[in-house]
Amino acid sequence: MYMPSKSSKNRLRFALFFNIVLVILLISRLAYLQIVISEDLKKGALEQWTKSIDIKPKRGIIYDRKGKKLAVSVNAFTIWANPADVKDGYKTEKELIEVAKQIGSILDMDEELVYEKITKKQRAERIKQWVTKEEASEIRKMGFKGISVVDDNKRYYPNGNFASYILGFTDIDNNGLDGIEKTFDEYLTGTPGKWMKMTDAGNRQLPYDGEKIYEPSDGTSLVSTIDETIQYFAEKAAQQALLDNKAKNVSVIMMEPKTGDIIAMASKPDFDPNNPREPLDENLKREWSNLPPEELKNKWYDMWRNFAVSDIYEPGSTFKIITTAAALEEGTTSLDSHYYCNGFIRDIKGVVLKCVRYYNPHGDQTLSESLNNSCNVAFVNIARQLGKENFYKYIKAFGFGEKTNIDLLGEQPGIIPGNIDMIKEVNLATMSYGHGIAITPMQLVTALSAISNGGNLMEPRLVKEVIDEEGNVVKSFPPQIKRQVISKQTSDTMLKLMESVVVDGSGSRAIIPGYRIGGKTGTAEKIQDGRYAKGKYIASFVAVAPIEDPKIAMLVVVDEPSAGTYYGSSVAAPVARNILEETFNYLEIPPEITDEDREKMTDIVQVPDLRNKNIGEAGRILTDLGLKYTTEYLEYTDGSKVIGQFPSAGVEVQKGSIIDLYLDVKIMDGPKMPYLIGKNREEVIEILDNMNIQYTLEGQGNAEVQNPLPGERLDYDTKVIVEFK
Secondary structure (H helix, E strand, C coil), X not given: CCCCCHHHHHHHHHHHHHHXXXXXXXXXHHHHHHHHCHHHHHXXXXXXXXXEEEECCCCCCEECCCCCEEEEEEEEEEEEECHHHHHHHCCCHHHHHHHHXXXXXXXXXXXXXXXXXXXXXXXXXXXXXXXXXXXXXXXHHHCCCCXXXXXXXXXECCCCCCCHHHHXXXXXXXXXXXXXXXXXXXXXXXXXXXXXXXXXCCCCECCCCCEEEECCECCCEEEECCCHHHHHHHXXXXXXXXXXXXXXXXXXXXXXCCCXXXXXXXXXXXXXXXXXXXXXXXXXXXXXXXXXXXXXXXXXXXXXXXXXXXXXXXXXXXXXXXXXHHXXXXXXXXXXXEEEECCEEEEECCXXXXXXXXXXXCEEEEHHHHHHHCCHHHHHHHHHHHCHHHHHHHHHHCCCCCCCCXXXXXXXXXXXXCXXXXXXXXXXXXXXCCCCCEECHHHHHHHHHHHHCCCEEEXXXXXXXXXXXXXXXXXXXXXXXXXXXXXXXXXXXXXXXXXXXXXXXXXXXXXXXXXXXXXXXXXEEXXXXXXXXXXXXXXXEEEEEXXXXXXXXXXXXXXXXXXXXXXXXXXXXXXXXXXXXXXXXXXCXXXXXXXXXXXHHHCEEECCCCCCCXXXXXXXXXXXXXXXXXXXXXXXXXXXXXXXXXXXXXCEXXXXXXXEEEECCCXXXXXECCCCCCCEHHHHHHHHHHHCCCEEEECCCEEEEEECCCCCECXXXXXXXXXXX
């Protein structure tokens, strides 16, 4: 009997072992394919066998606070092509060209572009989005093979350019790009659906398998804080002010003081979010049509820039309410305090500061009279008594130098000194009346609300809640108190002081008989490229009403008025008055006409002709008639003559009204000192060298102190000193 050798046995053992290992590996691989990655393989197979087209969900609606629709999604149609089915249905090139020609004719498209789309080597190609119902019906009627009409939706703003800086806009795929469309995109955007079709290896639809549609889930809706009617009042008044004053920009913000709710925010000029890349002005449209792409993109960004949150400016005299509130809270001033104005501040080394009425000083004044007169000398002394440590503490506490956290893109924090040590004596003096500090309009109206609501700094709110299709609240955004800045007692005192400004001071053009209104005017030279721009001003007015129970805090800003007058009292205050009067009627807040109001309503005087009279004589005439006058931010001489006035001679006005006088002023020929604070040595050297003036630089780092102050006229022998730290 044959007995296998030892080597044969070893070969048999090896073969058996090899086969066992091979079987184990095959079983493991099969288990891996069938169990571990079966779902992925199934998904991959389905992707090869199917083609799908996204079905867009409807974007949530944006409502105003009373349920009026501000942004909606409307039905539209999109035309899709399945190139494989098109080629299968039309075998010859001639047929494909004819199909492209017919589709192009219906959709008003270039037939070569259509041909390129229907012959592409991919599963699905969008031919045209958002076609009309008539176009969609015509495409369906023609029955083109491989061409589908899919129900779609597009974002639509029924009121056009209404509240465009609040709402923002979306892209072609309904993704939010700006405004609350962007910041609340996660709530407004739903979940897309799918239109699934089974296909063969050539991407042709299989006739026996049919198709499946997975419905989209629509987005949730927003209830905003905006009141559509009050927003309309603000937009109408802002547009009229833009035209009347030939201004660059007019911005209006209205806030509910107790909640921080923005009930209106208008800025003109604006844009239509339905066509956000086209200016509303026809001349601009023609001008932009020839711009290169990069320059055109910059124009878009400029048009979308929201002045209320993205631009900073020197607030001027409106900032005096901050200085006053801080001093009252710290107890360094009171209603019994007195301040003497001789027209100048001369005790700051190397600097002379002027009051707006240095030619006719205010003399002795109470705190209320100082605010009514907007006296710079008084406020320098108020700030000195307060001290830079306390002043800086309240600037920060009122929210300046930080973002308000409003739900809009591009908000700026403003510019304030980085720390207390940076505030020199001259900085404290100028900041007391709103110069040498840069803020946003939103910061100021938020601080104004804190002053008028009992002292609480509120976070601005644009959206109250998120709701579903049935109106159920999905998420709420309650009012947020950031901190308490001043006491209720100080707040009440400030309301009385601001009311006095309207009744007896520069805000008289905001008077509405029967209503108690508080306010403060402001006029400031505009800073451009770090320098004060000659002849360019920002006029502003803050208002609170009604004083007995503030429901509205308002800021009106008129940027670069150029129709003759540029004072906040004559340019911005009347805008606030018009909006408030309509708002009171809408909110059904009845007037309370007092005997004093009736007397004022019947006590009418005719404005005299003051032209060619010197300022002293004109002032006496107006005072005798019971009228007031202003010539702030002009440089006078004793012999200055009146060359113009507003209102003009013969116009009937109430006693106590303010007349703007324009004088024959001889302006010094020298240049104005530019704004250098915060710039480095290289930037300062470049600016001063270009002005061809002598200067001395001290220290290193960024400019902290400059002498003369920004805006001061320079003589040929003026010595400019800039200190760096």
